[in-house]
Amino acid sequence: MPLIDSTIDALVIFRVFLVLDLKNGFFHILVSKESQAYTIFVTPTGQYEFTKTPFELYNSPTSFLRFISKVFRDLIQRSIFTYMDDIIIPGSNEDDAFSRLTETLTVAVNNGLDIGENAILRVEFLGHIIEEDCVRPSLIKIKIIQGFPQPMIFKQL
Numbered sequence: 001m002p003l004i005d006s007t008i009d010a011l012v013i014f015r016v017f018l019v020l021d022l023k024n025g026f027f028h029i030l031v032s033k034e035s036q037a038y039t040i041f042v043t044p045t046g047q048y049e050f051t052k053t054p055f056e057l058y059n060s061p062t063s064f065l066r067f068i069s070k071v072f073r074d075l076i077q078r079s080i081f082t083y084m085d086d087i088i089i090p091g092s093n094e095d096d097a098f099s100r101l102t103e104t105l106t107v108a109v110n111n112g113l114d115i116g117e118n119a120i121l122r123v124e125f126l127g128h129i130i131e132e133d134c135v136r137p138s139l140i141k142i143k144i145i146q147g148f149p150q151p152m153i154f155k156q157l
Contacts, residue, residue, distance in 0.1 A: 004126045007081050008135055014090035015132045016097040017123040020104065023114045025085030026060050029053040029067050071111045072104070080104055087115075088125055 011017070022028065031039060031050055039050035039057070053060050061084070068082050079100040081088045089104055091097025108115055123130050127141050151157040 004083075007083065008126065008128050008130060010077075011081065011088065011090055011125070011130050012133070012135050014092060014097075016091040016094055017130065018089040018091070018097050018101050019123055019125075020087040020089065020108075020115045022085040022087070026055050026064050027052040028113060029063055071113070072107060075100075075104060075107060083126060086125070088123060 029052060031053055036049040036051060039054060041048055041050075053063060064084065068084075069076065072080060072082060072087075076082060079089065081090070087104065089097060089100045091100055105115075124138055127138050129136050129138055
């Protein structure tokens with residue numbers, strides 16, 4: 001997985017951010033025929049096997065990260081930044097961002113990925129708010145820290 005701090009440091013120089021979110025991320029990866037028997041689940045209507053990777057499997061995140069890295073290998077760190085099923089496309093201006101978006105969507109379509117998109121000038125990503133010339137912690141994260149109980153004895157500290 002990419003280091004969060006490195007990603008955020010690399011993003012601060014950009015002005016425009018486009019965010020893509022893969023729909024049903026792990027379901028983009030097929031489960032091999034030999035492994036489907038290990039994904040059995042039972043419902044009132046019968047017994048079934050997953051044909052696509054479910055979220056609950058131990059190696060699902062690793063398999064998914066490997067898949068995303070392979071699909072976007074030519075774009076990662078050059079035009080896009082990925083973190084699990086989130087893709088952020090930074091640009092120095094709108095034309096730059098949309099050029100990178102076109103390239104990213106072409107790769108996504110060629111690999112059968114199902115995604116949505118949003119164009120924004122300010123993005124909340126990995127607990128940080130990133131906008132032109134500024135990175136700061138998310139307000140939600142600050143409130144969580146402010147609401148944390150003060151230690152009363154040494155052991156709590």
